[in-house]
Amino acid sequence: MLSGLLPRGGYLFALAVLLGSLALVFATWQNARERELHAAELEFVGKTDEVVDLIRQRLVNYELVTRGGAALFASVARPTPRQWQAYVEGMQIGERFPAMLGLGFAGYVSGGGLGELQLEWRDAGYGILDVRPHGRRPFYGPILYLEPRTIANVQAVGFDMYSEATRQAAMQAAAESGEARMTGSVHLIQDAAEKKTGLLLYLPVYRGGDRPASVAARRESLQGWVYVPFRLDPFLAAALGSTAYRDARFRVYDITGGAEELLFTTAIASGEEAPAFQHSTTVESYGRQWRVEFDSPPESLAAPKLQGLQNMLGLGLFASLLMYGLAWMLARTEGRAQAIATRMTEEYRRSELRFRVAMQYSAIGKALLDSEGRIVEANPALAAIVGQSPDVLAGSRFDALFEDDDTDTRTTRRFVATDEQGVYRSTRRLHREGGVPRHAQLTFAPVPGNIDQDIAGLVQVEDVTERVRAEARVHALNRTLEARVALRTRELSLANQELEAFAYTISHDLRAPLRAIDGFSRILFERYAGAVDEHGRDYLGRVRKAAARMGELIDAMLKMSRLTRSELKLERIDLSQVATEILEEQHLADPGRVVERHIQPGLEVTGDAALLRNLMSNLLVNAWKFTRDQPAARVEVGFTDDADGGEFFVRDNGAGFSQDYVDKLFRPFQRLHSQGEFAGHGIGLASVKRIVERHGGMIRAEGREGQGATFYFTLPNPTRVE
Known part of the structure; x- marks a missing residue:
């Protein structure tokens, strides 16, 4: 190795280079640091003189x-x-x-x-x-x-x-x-x-x-x-109003006559670093002598360029160490290169083995294709899908396995010929030897081969016949479901038409007998009142009242049926204003009563104006009616905030009701008080329930006999403006 050939003097020379470069770096850094500090101090002193001049000018x-x-x-x-x-x-x-x-x-x-x-x-x-x-x-x-x-x-x-x-x-x-x-x-x-x-x-x-x-x-x-x-x-x-001097830190002492008195000092945060520089100057003005002592920011702020010098020092140290390490790196390069080559050879062998194992034992069919679209190698899974052995598939054209038209074939050829850097997927009909055609999902991906080896890409073949059939069944079910929905819609339309016909029958066919009963009983009472006794006249009066009551019930029932058939016209509604207008109308109609009214301001919702006015009218008219016998009647309208979004409420201290019968309140024609006590038709709260539910809300009631009742309901997009 090279490290064994280097003489000992080479290592000593490398060490000398390291020491010399370190000494040069430190000397250069120290000189530059002193110059930078001196320049920062001169700048600081100049700024203090400007501050003193500003104070003099202000005086x-x-x-x-x-x-x-x-x-x-x-x-x-x-x-x-x-x-x-x-x-x-x-x-x-x-x-x-x-x-x-x-x-x-x-x-x-x-x-x-x-x-x-x-x-x-x-x-x-x-x-x-x-x-x-x-x-x-x-x-x-x-x-x-x-x-x-x-x-x-x-x-x-x-x-x-x-x-x-x-x-x-x-x-x-x-x-x-x-x-x-x-x-x-x-x-x-x-x-x-x-x-x-x-x-x-x-x-x-x-x-x-x-x-x-x-x-x-x-x-x-x-x-x-x-x-x-x-x-x-x-x-x-x-x-010192300018932002350039507002951060100046200084103290002002009055030293006139030799005495020293602190007049002013800037606040310094606890734990702040010591100032880099300090400077003191004397100001004589209008018979007084002031000493102004200035503190500069910490060194990191007073001389920000020192950070660059620190970086330069680090870079110099790094360069020195780099030169020192070059000698050692040269000696070890050859050994490390050989070790790397050995490791890469082993990694290549392992990678090749992993690829072969993945090809051999994968449950998905795979094949390597050359630039002409021919099969270079196929795994057993692909052979099982097409019903041929891997040896037979090798060398055959991949497109010959399918029953598609020439369009997909050209797509496959173009993919392997151009070596696209991407993944391409398609679904084609696969020809299986000795069986019915199957559907296969193909995934093409570029795969490089070895040097001088014609391999352009890898294709994965997955049999998706059952999935295609399942999708076909789903589409058939969807078409059946659409037919059922259309049938149900037609039945609902017919039901609505029957309801309208029923309402028409009530409005016209039932009113004619009622008008006959009322008319003939009135004629009988007017012409033959003297021929019947007191009981007879009372019976005739009851007949007329029953007929009038029947007409009112028919009107109420028709009104309630229209609530579910009219189209909602959504807009922003101020419930506070609506409640105020309804209670004012009740007061004008019954000026003799004194009712304490509490209406929370700013209650806004989104809904149909006519239906919401009907809702508030039913609740507030009931509250006005059932507080008739209270000496200190009170009606409240408000909103309760909670984690679920809150509820609107209408509360009174009137006759109330037993909580045992609360489930009857919102049923049509169900009354908890007799007609003699409190007049009504029994459909007001049923109408309220339908209006709330048409707006997607809910309504509930709480009450006690003789202590009043509270109706809570929700509406979309409630807002309470303060």
Whole structure:
């Protein structure tokens, strides 16, 4: 083998190549990693400078707002509250500066001038100026104007900001410098119920509108301060509104005067990786000094290209190991190749043996065909199907075994000649020696032969004669079944015609005797009422009532028969509206009754509008009728949700019924109450049952004597709209 021929120096050289390549890969990777980290850090520092610039620019915008208010004082000695309100509304502070709570003015008043200011305020019609906190002080800085006019801003008017040390320091610094000055962290008056970091920016206003040259002159000419209160958190959020800076993580410390106070910090998720870089910068603005400390994302996010370097390192290591393994692979190639060749030879022998066994012992006939459609080899199963021995079949044309026309023969030849890469199936009549023709299902599949062996495909032959005969019997049964269905349909049509003839007979033939009975009894009563006694007249009245009752029953029976013969016209129906209209009609017909009605809104179904109105009318008229004797009558219509889809219900607290007779409720002309108690024909609930069943639903009833009844029914596609 080659591994035995290689000198020991070759293995040492391979090892040297491995060590050298590993050293080169690691050095290159380390250098590229340091460059990438340095570039990512510079990008991070640049982004922090952009964030600081955005904060500065936002503060400048706030200063411009205060200077606009100061300019108003330059044009008017002291603007009125209405003028101040109009100016602030025109600034649209709420939309442009979400963090700003308003724009205000605090006057500068000496201890002796406070009373004059309060009198002036009251005489001008502005109300009482209550300066808080109370007490005598040398100077005051009360809030006189603060817009927009929210509840919190209105309550802040009168607060003496000069009385609080942090605010006073910024106000004095602004007055002496003539420039805008900002406070440290304060608790804003508007945030009385919340602890939020608030800041105020003051701009002094001098009489005459100009800034005096000296500090003493500024103090003497000071009229007050225009100021803006704002919350730091939304201020920073608005300043960094761009998505490019919204994920910045930083902390803001106020380090003015040497003290350190945390003003703001971004939230960091627990368990988050340490930042890759940190950077700190100092911001001096409006008399305050802030230190802003920035944290970069973790290394994987701050320098995403490092992942590519990791891949490069892995690739370099892989290349080094690959070169090292080449020497060993060359030595072992020959032995492995020989082992593979031996194994493939054995696998080929086993594959050939499996194919021969499958051909020999398969219960399905199989034959190998050459490119001319001749049988190269046939198994015993095929010989048994055609009634010839395998030796006789070898060399014969496969198409000669069948009794089909030339079309299928050409199909077989074309298949084996073109070596199609697919499976082809057909059913043909097989000629069996000494027997009747059989049906065979053929499955052709391309099978390659050995080198220089003319084998184009494999055909499987399966005797399906019994299956073909069974299919023929099934087709015959289907034709018989169709004839039976047609016969039953014709019988049903005749039955429907007989039913219509019966209904016609009831409607016309039975009404004539009833009209005769009613007419002659009426004539007898009118002409001979004096010739008969009281009992006779009572008998005549009963005859007429019975005839009228008979007519009503005939009408009811005809109406019920039409329910099963009319065609359904499906549409979307609002049962809540239908129930409301029916109960309102009952109330108009019987205005003397007071019935409590509860109808669940939004009950919708799909069905025939006329039939569903008939259904609801029968149930609700019954409920109205059977609650007649209840002092507090109540009728409910609703829907119950459950796992089976739910049911509609109509409930009343009327006479009710015994649950023992519930099976009689839906039978025609079956009544559980006498005609004297409650009038009716006994077919209303039978009609309800037929309507529900025609829509594919079911109906049931629950009740107790003297405690009311509930009818539950289902309809297709129920919907309850909230």
